[in-house]
Amino acid sequence: MKNKINIVLILFLLLGISCTVDEGCRKSKTVNMGISFYHVVNKDTTTVMKIDSITVQGLGVDSILYNNTKKLSKILVPLNKIVPESRFVITFDTIKDTITIEQTNTDEYLSLECGCIKVHSIDTVLTTNHFIDSVKISNHTVNTTNAEHLQIYN
Amino acid sequence: MQSIYKYIISLLFCLFLYPIQAQEKNEPAPEKKVQEQKKKEEPKEPEVKFFNGFTVQVDVASLATTALKLGDSYSMEGGIQFDLKKKYYPVFELGVAGADKFSSANAEFKTNGLFGRFGIDMNMMKKKKDSKPTSNLFLAGVRIGMSHFAYDVTNLQITDGYWGGTETVDYTNRVSTKVWYEIVAGVRVEIIKNIFMGWTVRDKNLLGTDVSGEVFPAYIPGYGLNTSNIWSINYTIGYHF
Numbered sequence A: 001m002k003n004k005i006n007i008v009l010i011l012f013l014l015l016g017i018s019c020t021v022d023e024g025c026r027k028s029k030t031v032n033m034g035i036s037f038y039h040v041v042n043k044d045t046t047t048v049m050k051i052d053s054i055t056v057q058g059l060g061v062d063s064i065l066y067n068n069t070k071k072l073s074k075i076l077v078p079l080n081k082i083v084p085e086s087r088f089v090i091t092f093d094t095i096k097d098t099i100t101i102e103q104t105n106t107d108e109y110l111s112l113e114c115g116c117i118k119v120h121s122i123d124t125v126l127t128t129n130h131f132i133d134s135v136k137i138s139n140h141t142v143n144t145t146n147a148e149h150l151q152i153y154n
Numbered sequence B: 001m002q003s004i005y006k007y008i009i010s011l012l013f014c015l016f017l018y019p020i021q022a023q024e025k026n027e028p029a030p031e032k033k034v035q036e037q038k039k040k041e042e043p044k045e046p047e048v049k050f051f052n053g054f055t056v057q058v059d060v061a062s063l064a065t066t067a068l069k070l071g072d073s074y075s076m077e078g079g080i081q082f083d084l085k086k087k088y089y090p091v092f093e094l095g096v097a098g099a100d101k102f103s104s105a106n107a108e109f110k111t112n113g114l115f116g117r118f119g120i121d122m123n124m125m126k127k128k129k130d131s132k133p134t135s136n137l138f139l140a141g142v143r144i145g146m147s148h149f150a151y152d153v154t155n156l157q158i159t160d161g162y163w164g165g166t167e168t169v170d171y172t173n174r175v176s177t178k179v180w181y182e183i184v185a186g187v188r189v190e191i192i193k194n195i196f197m198g199w200t201v202r203d204k205n206l207l208g209t210d211v212s213g214e215v216f217p218a219y220i221p222g223y224g225l226n227t228s229n230i231w232s233i234n235y236t237i238g239y240h241f
Helices: A002-018 B002-026 B030-041 B060-068
Strands: A033-040 A046-048 A051-058 A064-072 A074-077 A085-092 A095-111 A115-127 A134-137 A150-153 B051-059 B073-084 B088-102 B108-123 B137-159 B166-192 B195-207 B229-240
Touching (some): A051 A074, A064 A074, A095 B137, A115 A134, B060 B229, B073 B108, B073 B229, B088 B137, B166 B229
Parallel strands (some): A033 A150
Antiparallel strands (some): A033 A046, A033 A074, A051 A064, A051 A085, B051 B073, B051 B229, B108 B137, B137 B166
């Protein structure tokens, strides 16, 4: 009886040692701000607008986020994780506008394996008005949900 | 207490009756004798005391894994278990545990802390009416565990892949209190007089959840990895006093 118990114990012990939890990160870590485009028909009516060709680039950054991309009504752009200001140059067909977002960056802990991400709260949006008529903040909180945060009106 | 009184009264009654019976020995009463003999032959349950001592025990499984450094955590624990009526076994367990874990991105989690558990086991072994109480037990029970501990999560790197730049986040001297309950089952056998060995399988369930977005411990002393449910095993050796 005692021997059988000891054998069962050793098996359990080996099982316990051999079983390790897979601690890989399975959480989304991508945080983007969503911008949608609308056309003002009249005072009370707006429609979703598909831009024929759009190019988006962070000011002072070589990498282009959208390069002459066709027929888009929404874009997703990353805000600066380190500095509380992000500037984008958006080219609508051939007309350029610069949009400045002032944001508060906050650390969000996911897990030891996933680490931390930066989430943002949009404070202010400033824009030039060559193609853009106005900008509205529809959602201040920027996290991993890929929601719409800004509405750009033409 | 009532059973003790009954026992004393019946004992006195027997003692009082014996001389009378001895005196009546010569008188012929065969029917009565047969009845008494039948009574004597009936199996009588042995009297079990309320308090039958206590066992001081240490967990050798955690000591072995700690000594062999099989994991990135350590644990040492012991306990005291009382024997009430050879049926109920209240238990108090105390230990110290810690962890030093690294993520694949080299973020470090470090903790050391004390933990305690209390609960009760029941002997599930069915004994025959006429058998003596055995020292070998099959136990099932519950525990409530608690740990109050400090921890650090350091070297969490946040890299901005688009805009450039890296920031390191450190959370130090964070304090946490965790409570959990356990459903346990195991066996205990007396290997040498008063020396017991046994194992216990534990199904641990954490009470409460961490606040999303806020830092939380990856490991809880006495519980293990910070998941809502976890299994573990203890192999104990103890001395019965």
